[in-house]
Amino acid sequence: MTLFTSSQPPISVPDIDIYNFLFQPNIYNTVRRHDQPLLIDGLSGKSISFQEAQTLSSQLARGWKENVGLTKGDVVAVFAPNQYDHAVLYLSLLAAQCTITPGNPNYTEAEFNYQIQKTKAKALVTVPSLLPILCKVAANNGIPPERIYLFGEEAVGSIQPLKSLAARHRNKPLLFPPKGDINPAEDTAFICFSSGTTGIAKGVMLTHRNFVSQMILVSSYEEINPHEAADVYIGFLPFYHIFGLTTLVLRAFYTNTQVVVVPKYELELVCRLIEKYKATVCALVPPVAVHLAKNEAVLKYDLSSLKMITSGAAPLSSEHIEALNLRVKAPVRQGYGLTETTAGCIYQKVGVSLSGSSGVLLANMECKIVDVETGNEVGPDQPGEILLKGPVIMKGYLDDVDANNKTFTDDGFLRTGDVAIFNSKSKEFYIIDRIKELIKYKGFQVAPAELEALIMSHESIADCCVVGVYDATQATELPRAYIVPQPSVPRNNDTIRIITDFVNSNVANHKKLRGGVRIIDQVPKSASGKILRREVKEWIRKEQISANRARL
Numbered sequence: 001m002t003l004f005t006s007s008q009p010p011i012s013v014p015d016i017d018i019y020n021f022l023f024q025p026n027i028y029n030t031v032r033r034h035d036q037p038l039l040i041d042g043l044s045g046k047s048i049s050f051q052e053a054q055t056l057s058s059q060l061a062r063g064w065k066e067n068v069g070l071t072k073g074d075v076v077a078v079f080a081p082n083q084y085d086h087a088v089l090y091l092s093l094l095a096a097q098c099t100i101t102p103g104n105p106n107y108t109e110a111e112f113n114y115q116i117q118k119t120k121a122k123a124l125v126t127v128p129s130l131l132p133i134l135c136k137v138a139a140n141n142g143i144p145p146e147r148i149y150l151f152g153e154e155a156v157g158s159i160q161p162l163k164s165l166a167a168r169h170r171n172k173p174l175l176f177p178p179k180g181d182i183n184p185a186e187d188t189a190f191i192c193f194s195s196g197t198t199g200i201a202k203g204v205m206l207t208h209r210n211f212v213s214q215m216i217l218v219s220s221y222e223e224i225n226p227h228e229a230a231d232v233y234i235g236f237l238p239f240y241h242i243f244g245l246t247t248l249v250l251r252a253f254y255t256n257t258q259v260v261v262v263p264k265y266e267l268e269l270v271c272r273l274i275e276k277y278k279a280t281v282c283a284l285v286p287p288v289a290v291h292l293a294k295n296e297a298v299l300k301y302d303l304s305s306l307k308m309i310t311s312g313a314a315p316l317s318s319e320h321i322e323a324l325n326l327r328v329k330a331p332v333r334q335g336y337g338l339t340e341t342t343a344g345c346i347y348q349k350v351g352v353s354l355s356g357s358s359g360v361l362l363a364n365m366e367c368k369i370v371d372v373e374t375g376n377e378v379g380p381d382q383p384g385e386i387l388l389k390g391p392v393i394m395k396g397y398l399d400d401v402d403a404n405n406k407t408f409t410d411d412g413f414l415r416t417g418d419v420a421i422f423n424s425k426s427k428e429f430y431i432i433d434r435i436k437e438l439i440k441y442k443g444f445q446v447a448p449a450e451l452e453a454l455i456m457s458h459e460s461i462a463d464c465c466v467v468g469v470y471d472a473t474q475a476t477e478l479p480r481a482y483i484v485p486q487p488s489v490p491r492n493n494d495t496i497r498i499i500t501d502f503v504n505s506n507v508a509n510h511k512k513l514r515g516g517v518r519i520i521d522q523v524p525k526s527a528s529g530k531i532l533r534r535e536v537k538e539w540i541r542k543e544q545i546s547a548n549r550a551r552l
Helices: 017-021 050-068 088-097 109-119 128-140 163-167 209-220 244-253 266-279 286-294 294-300 318-325 401-407 449-455 494-505 533-551
Strands: 036-039 047-049 075-079 099-103 123-124 149-151 189-194 202-207 232-236 260-261 281-284 306-311 334-338 343-347 366-370 383-388 414-421 428-434 437-439 442-444 461-471 475-483 517-519
Touching: 017 088, 017 209, 017 244, 036 050, 036 088, 047 050, 047 437, 050 088, 050 163, 075 088, 075 109, 075 428, 088 244, 099 109, 109 128, 123 128, 128 149, 149 163, 189 209, 189 244, 202 209, 209 244, 209 343, 232 244, 232 266, 232 442, 244 260, 244 281, 244 343, 260 286, 266 286, 281 286, 286 306, 286 318, 334 383, 334 428, 366 414, 437 461, 442 449, 449 461, 449 494, 461 533, 475 494, 494 517
Parallel strands: 036 260, 075 099, 075 123, 099 189, 123 149, 232 260, 232 281, 281 306, 306 334, 475 517
Antiparallel strands: 036 047, 189 202, 334 343, 366 383, 383 414, 414 428, 437 442, 437 475, 461 475
């Protein structure tokens, strides 16, 4: 048996809930001031300090409990672009002992409904622009208007802003949930949605202990000196995504590190705010790195304040890093993780890790690498699926026994679906391939099975297959559909347009068929009926080779 363990010294993780953990004294908040801006609205300049966040979240928590009537374990859905008081909302719900299920504000009605229905959410927080669709979804799921609240200052009809809930509890003592009331290892703090290794989106149950462990292990690995000037994060990664949630909301709060909040990613806006606020750390996904390296608009701004670029959600190639560093001299650090591992659990060491590696295991983590075909464990320098175990591993998928049985081994390791090699010389892991079927579009997961089910619902389609096509210019995969039309349906561009429009009008933005639609005679399948995606990807490989030759 080859068990890979962390080279980092073991770290003790306290048995405590997230809210009490963040507001108890630590090596950062006892040194860094509580009255300086911590959460900054990049557009308006409004800000909230550590001290104000503590007060506001406590007031809101009382409102959730005493006015809305939420009790321990009740789920609250949050669908909104990044808000500067996003962290305050999350903290207030944790203080009220609720569970948060954050989601993409660009979802379709069906996708909103699925998440709320699956989690049995009892309340909802959103923004005014989403009310027309979400009020309908809420009504369909038994959430009354008085349990819908808004970010911002103004009410919309009978729907009230969060501040009205907090205002009822001004001048009351700060609320801290009794430490014994929450079981950190068992009680779910967040239900984040992920497609796992296959299939439609599943609710990933992440506990208080998962997040407390993640904050401690990563911050320790980064060796942040609390006595040095605190960093300034530019915060455009979505706060509903595990990367943004851990890096820009919880871990930034734990270290009392300033975050300039950006509602959504727009290249020039991000560059302008980096220059204005002299941001020192930029957390991004590979497509953003490509934009920074190639878009001429970047040259109009001074980005020299950046000291670190941290990249995740998908691999970033050496070529893209080199192109980026021609414009932005900050070192790039990559990490590896999943929603199911509470974000990163393998990290590069700046100035030490080789380009292309994923890095080393965080403290308290261990892993095995197993042969993809046989399931037998393999040693260093041999490829196989990477299996992980440790305190950041999810509790499990919500109400999905079958998925849990497939994802966890009998000895408690999480199957990641990713192929890795442990390099015996560098002592680092390299993620080299994916055995899972997921498509990664700009850090977002797209499940082929979901798109295939939608396409098959169209009367003109006899069969189909969806795969990802890698676009080097954007450093991301693009969903592409291969369709077999019904015999009576013309095999022409009109059919392609109809299917493209049908899919794109029924899915969230990141699931659109940006890789195009191709008409084929037959979807390659095994004797058991399973789609042979490797054959389809071989078509793509040959197509790309031909295209490259034609350009020469």
